[in-house]
Amino acid sequence: MNISTPLAVVVLAAGQGTRMKSARAKVLHELAGRPLLGHVLAAVAPLGPARTVVVVGHQADAVRAVAAGPGLSFALQAEQRGTGDAVRVARDAALRDFEGDVLILYGDVPLLETATLRGLLDAHHATSAVLSLLVTAVEDPTGYGRIVRDTAGGLLRIVEQKDADAPTRALREVNPGIYCIDAAFLAAALDRLQPNNAQGELYLTDVVAQAVASGRPVTSQPVAPDEVVGVNSRADLAALEAVVRGRTVARHLAAGVSFLDPATAHIDAEVEIGADTIVGPWVQLRGRTRIGRDCRLHGNVFIADSEIADGTEIKPFVVISESRIAASCTLGPFAQLRPGADLGRGVHVGNFVEIKKSILGEGTKANHLAYLGDATIGSAVNIGAGTITSNYDGFAKPRTVIGDRVQIGSDSQLVAPVTVGDDAYVATGTTLRHDVEPGALAFNPKPDQRRAGWVEAFRQRRRVP
Ligand code: UD1
Numbered sequence: 001m002n003i004s005t006p007l008a009v010v011v012l013a014a015g016q017g018t019r020m021k022s023a024r025a026k027v028l029h030e031l032a033g034r035p036l037l038g039h040v041l042a043a044v045a046p047l048g049p050a051r052t053v054v055v056v057g058h059q060a061d062a063v064r065a066v067a068a069g070p071g072l073s074f075a076l077q078a079e080q081r082g083t084g085d086a087v088r089v090a091r092d093a094a095l096r097d098f099e100g101d102v103l104i105l106y107g108d109v110p111l112l113e114t115a116t117l118r119g120l121l122d123a124h125h126a127t128s129a130v131l132s133l134l135v136t137a138v139e140d141p142t143g144y145g146r147i148v149r150d151t152a153g154g155l156l157r158i159v160e161q162k163d164a165d166a167p168t169r170a171l172r173e174v175n176p177g178i179y180c181i182d183a184a185f186l187a188a189a190l191d192r193l194q195p196n197n198a199q200g201e202l203y204l205t206d207v208v209a210q211a212v213a214s215g216r217p218v219t220s221q222p223v224a225p226d227e228v229v230g231v232n233s234r235a236d237l238a239a240l241e242a243v244v245r246g247r248t249v250a251r252h253l254a255a256g257v258s259f260l261d262p263a264t265a266h267i268d269a270e271v272e273i274g275a276d277t278i279v280g281p282w283v284q285l286r287g288r289t290r291i292g293r294d295c296r297l298h299g300n301v302f303i304a305d306s307e308i309a310d311g312t313e314i315k316p317f318v319v320i321s322e323s324r325i326a327a328s329c330t331l332g333p334f335a336q337l338r339p340g341a342d343l344g345r346g347v348h349v350g351n352f353v354e355i356k357k358s359i360l361g362e363g364t365k366a367n368h369l370a371y372l373g374d375a376t377i378g379s380a381v382n383i384g385a386g387t388i389t390s391n392y393d394g395f396a397k398p399r400t401v402i403g404d405r406v407q408i409g410s411d412s413q414l415v416a417p418v419t420v421g422d423d424a425y426v427a428t429g430t431t432l433r434h435d436v437e438p439g440a441l442a443f444n445p446k447p448d449q450r451r452a453g454w455v456e457a458f459r460q461r462r463r464v465p
């Protein structure tokens with residue numbers, strides 16, 4: 001066993017995926033908020049490959065864009081001439097000088113786990129194999145390459161469905177398409193492939209018979225069929241979504257997170273949640289969201305690409321995107337934090353408050369009916385009900401700046417650009433067009449007046465005789 005053998009990974013991702021009925025390449029379709037290809041790359045990354053080559057074809061540029069990362073390169077297979085041709089393209093682009101093992105897998109098989117791949121590599125090294133592959137037994141082998149063995153159970157070759165005779169088609173042990181192959185042997189074996197088969201393609205699977213013929217050890221490792229299912233259709237994708245969701249919730253449960261209704265929690269693959277946080281029904285946590293410890297998400301909450309620190313409470317019907325919330329805040333119900341909301345410790349945001357590209361300092365409160373956009377607000381400020389930052393004149397979006405300990409009275413409009421100094425008061429119902437110096441009171445003179453007896457006179461006038 002040689003654990004130091006360098007590893008290269010080849011991911012086949014050139015296919016279009018016709019049955020997806022999509023303008024997008026199949027591997028770009030998302031599962032749990034991450035492209036299919038991203039799942040595969042995440043599974044191989046912990047193996048520490050020296051190189052990873054993704055074979056791209058359909059929508060090559062878009063696939064390159066989602067997969068970019070260190071140690072990753074791309075090989076363009078302009079025409080899909082079969083899995084053998086795809087690996088040749090990878091070899092010619094990035095593996096000519098490579099010595100070690102080559103792990104080959106598909107970009108559309110997203111449930112494969114790192115531990116399974118590690119098991120394959122371990123078996124490969126333990127048996128000094130020239131080629132090792134995963135195998136699986138399925139109820140319905142239609143479409144798969146069949147694993148053909150000799151009477152002693154030794155591996156002989158793989159026969160594709162379209163090339164198989166009836167007895168071979170009856171075999172239920174199949175090829176999921178995941179191999180570990182000695183690089184030097186693979187490089188030479190690829191050159192010997194011939195398209196002499198029903199599909200006129202270069203079959204990577206023909207490398208298996210070559211390995212057997214070489215007389216060197218060839219190993220197969222069983223894998224559960226559920227783990228190597230590929231995505232071919234939207235129905236497959238929807239089915240896997242439920243599987244991944246279950247796996248993700250199970251992982252968070254094991255790490256100390258409570259779920260009041262696991263079936264309705266939609267947690268994307270890359271989301272992190274701290275221990276002792278309680279997740280209520282119908283919570284969606286999307287993208288690169290991080291939730292701290294001891295938070296409470298009451299339910300019907302949507303949070304995307306945001307950071308929520310420890311001990312924050314989020315009441316129902318809150319939508320948060322691309323925002324940062326410090327510890328011990330209280331949000332909602334019915335609040336929206338749009339991109340660039342940055343809340344300090346202990347901030348309270350109540351019902352029907354919308355915040356965009358705004359900083360709220362520690363302990364500041366906006367409890368009811370407000371729009372705060374493009375504002376920098378200090379600490380311990382109280383934003384009264386109905387406060388609006390008028391931040392858009394049809395051209396620019398100037399900023400509103402509010403100091404510490406400011407009181408903004410209800411139903412005020414702050415017409416940006418405008419600055420309110422520390423400790424200032426803005427009276428209820430003020431339309432603020434000019435800066436307020438620290439400690440001052442700003443108000444619009446709007447005297448309240450009285451007309452005695454006016455109501456009775458009005459009713460008389462309206463009364464039908
Ligand atoms: C292949 C295997 C078959 C196995 C099955 C498992 C061969 C000849 N057959 O079948 O034994 O049971 O996978 O799903 O290898 N791809 C490219 N370029 C190509 C062709 C394919 O990148 O020229 C990619 C596809 O995008 C896909 C993967 O390789 O991700 C498998 O291709 P697909 O056509 O689905 O495999 P099959 O030939 O059906």
Ligand code: CA
Nearest residue numbers: 143230231232
């Ligand atoms: Ca297939």
